[in-house]
Amino acid sequence: MEYFLQQLINGVTLGSIYGLIAIGYTMVYGIIGMINFAHGEIFMIGSFIALTVFLILAAIGITFLPIVLLLMVIVAMLCTAAWGWTIERIAYRPLRGSFRLAPLITAIGMSIFLQNFVQVTQGARVKPLPPQIQGGITLMDSPSGIVVQISWMQIIIIAMTIILMVGFSLLISKTSLGRQQRACEQDRKMASLLGVNVDRTISLTFVMGASLAAVAGMMYLLYYGVIDFYIGFIAGVKAFTAAVLGGIGSLPGAMLGGLAIGLIETFWSGYFSVEYKDVAAFSILAIVLIFMPSGLLGRPEVEKV
Amino acid sequence: MLKETQNWSANPVLSVEHLTMRFGGLVAVDDLSFNVGRGDITALIGPNGAGKTTVFNCVTGFYKPTEGRIALRRDQAVADGTLAELTKSGRQYFDGDKGGVFLLERMPDFKITEVAGVARTFQNIRLFGGMTVLENLLVAQHNQLMQASSFTIGGLFGLPGYRKAAAAAKDKAVEWLRHVNLLDRADDPAADLPYGAQRRLEIARALCTNPVLLCLDEPAAGLNPRESAELNELLRFIRDEHGVSVLLIEHDMGVVMEISDHIIVLDYGKKIADGTASEVRSDPKVIAAYLGVDDEEVDEVERDLDVQTGHSASEGGSQ
Amino acid sequence: MADTTSPSAANRPEGAERLSEARRDAMRGEPPYSEAPPEDTRLVRALKEGGITAALVAALTLFFFAFRTDIAVGGLSLTASPVVWIIAIAIAFAGRFLLTYFVFAGDTAVVGGWKKVAAGTGRMPIGKILGVLLLFIALTLPILLPQFLPSQNRYLLNLGITILTYVMLGWGLNIVVGLAGLLDLGYVAFYAVGAYSFALLATNFELGFWVCLPMAGLFAAMWGVILGFPVLRLRGDYLAIVTLAFGEIIRIVLLNWYEFTGGPDGILGIPEPSFFGLEFNRRDGSFSDFFGIEYSPIQKFIYLYYIILALALLTNFVTMRLRKLPVGRAWEALREDEIACRSLGINTTNVKLTAFATGAMFGGFAGSFFATKQQFISPESFTFIESAIILAIVVLGGLGSQLGVVIASVAMIGGIELLRKLTVLQAVFGNDFDPTQYRMLIFGLAMVLIMVWKPRGLVSTRSPSAVYKEKKTIGADMVAQGEGH
Ligand SMILES: Nc1ncnc2c1ncn2[C@@H]1O[C@H](COP(=O)(O)OP(=O)(O)OP(=O)(O)O)[C@@H](O)[C@H]1O
């Protein structure tokens, strides 16, 4: 029981990170119907920027943790958003309205480029960061010696995710930007005829997705304490899996899918084998899609003939 | 013009019985029953959204009906008991020397074309745009060619049996292209054809599957008057020379009234009239529901409506 | 109800897509509110654009060029090297400034010019001549190389083998993606299945290459069917992600099933192919001994070269043949419109499965060849990046085009190799510049640029599989893209 609870907490934490990345996939897919394969790399870039900011702050003597974290988040979000914007501008916008596979290939190309860019500029070796936020709340202390604990870091991650989720849901449902995004999702041509600046809306979608990925990247860095240039691929594939699992195009779906993948992975590692945790996640994805082709929360696609 | 006995009840090729199709709360087709006579041109008409295309989709297996039986009798000589027996047996179809009976609601879409012999066209033309006109017609003969190529193995080695079949398939395609006036465009991509030609190509392609029943969804939509007249000719030719029964959805009353042996009128998923052109034309319920009235007849209609106001209002309000 | 209102928009065959592309282009030309004020002179505009670009590059690269983190004794160390960063910003500014000032002066005319040139190429006769020429070069390469480049002989022959392997893989995947229009991101799985089945059969049962080759192909095809059966109901991108997942699953299983596959250590000692029982070594009864010629290690390479050439040509021949048969035509029809296929009595599940299985089979053949050539395989050779490269070759070459695959393979794989050799750059950037490091970086960038330049691939026309009177090639804008649209 204690073990189960502990795994649950760990799973939710991991799921939150996946969920934040998955939102980027889902938003982009919703609006332009493409898999932004480079999104995982955006997450990786976010974590590298966060790391560098941390080290710079340490070098100039700013060590008060809340300030450090705040600056890390802000800078990482801004710079990563710039990356998201640039990638869209260079690799996707020129292909808008053309052949469906073309942007997928540029996305894969971008992903290869970014991975190697970071590898070349920052080196291929892993970057360890000692844990900055320690301690937590002990929830249960059983006589058998198993302790159920939720660390401050986990609390921060989960709280941050909830705040961002609520914020983004409000943004999408209440603001005119969100309305424009939804209009573009429905019918890009019509939206543009009605005066929605489609290019700008799509750019903003990428910017939003990238900044969420940056938050996820920073939290990954702080939570796991090691990053390298390759983390983007695995996390990206998992997060995309999460987005599809939840029903691509749906924001709550992305979060739900992220949690599902996080939990599956943690429980599988906890009870069965660590080696096959990815197999478990992918198999569940395949099974869900075969029986529920539009994911958990996606709108079923009606085939009108 | 009136036949002694109605062909569609005496010798039906297709019998739709108590067909109901629901999409969530929306009842698109509501307890609909009708027959399509063998060798007839039957028109299914009704206002927009009446459920005509949905009926087609149920007949051709693209939608599984919520309720109802759709039986296709390929040959006239089917004994009466066969259908009841088949329905009870749980099988999809019965195909013997005495003739074939097919329960379309149980069969997957491609089987309906392959085995039962129902071919269709689409309201929004669906051609293989990047393939040539000729290729479109060859794809339609896939199943025969597949067999002739002994499922590719024979074809791969170019066995004579396959080569003969391939040549025959091409001849058949060329023959149909001649009939629909597209022979000189045989090597052009289908997407390059003008709209009317695409409609004709889609019909020719459906015919290449050797259907017993041909279902056409608004074949005259977007055609100019001359093309419409050609279409009428073509449909008559298909019926008379090839013995194919035709079921068509059409909004163009000129086409419908001129060539149909039998007309079924649908409104809000329900059948409101069923009969020959002249019967349906003068049916006040039809006129009330349907706006497709000839100019000359407007006065007459209004007079009819005045007389029968109470009647038609109660009919109209009942759904 | 909605389906009746806009026949032209819903109707692909009308060339509506071209129309919409054109319309979208027009819209992009005149965004509602982003025009610079007209009084801006060219110089001012160029300066402004340059400034914006420079600022952007500054933000993007600040944490990558200006700072570098490294592992040091007490954790991580930070080194600042603003010079590179400033140079990058300067280059960005200058580049954008010059472009805006000189090239983009009359708006984006340059791109328009490109497009026109691109549309004119890709005619059939050129394609045929090029195809024959390439075939000739491929057939005679082992003879030509010693004549012209004796010093590089072995290296180039090896490169030729690698390129041909990718050509074969590209042709195999072309069946699935190019003809049937099914997006498969896990093609490497079948390559792996082929390689591992050969390796396991050969090492466990002492079977030779020629016996195992067909078995490996069959195994791969079988896996194609097993994996394909559940997933082929999925559409478009869902299919893509599930195939990607399967590719990863297979790799993870290979990595962790230690007893069977050797795990990360892989399988060693895979036999080389023999020439009708004759082996390639110095011993008695070997190839050189039998023919009474002097032994040279190059003989084995030449033999391997011709094996992969023959396998690749077989793939091409079968594919070309299949295209003209009902299956192949059904594949293409499936790509064009699945619903129409079903309305014509075609069992689309079977059609998809045959495409999947055929593609997988050729992948399996290529895999066995890879195993016999390397004599060692491990899961590392079968990562997602391989799938991505093969898919890139197919798409860059032009979906469905056999010639395109060849050109793209030579360009991409040859190009990567070329980068490795670019020692010239060392002269520019100093001695610790290692060109191999930048290989994949440039590869990724090239993928983006080529795709943006030619979204439909290098050879984008389609040639019909049956002709009545006159063979006309079909422009790319008519050909559909397959699942998911
Ligand atoms: N797949 C579907 N899912 C939900 N509703 C559907 C579906 N297909 C059809 N409908 C609904 O069923 C009703 C009947 O549609 P149908 O297309 O059959 O009309 P129709 O008679 O062919 O009209 P039209 O003359 O405009 O073609 C409409 O209200 C339509 O919205």
Ligand SMILES: [Mg+2]
């Ligand atoms: Mg309709």
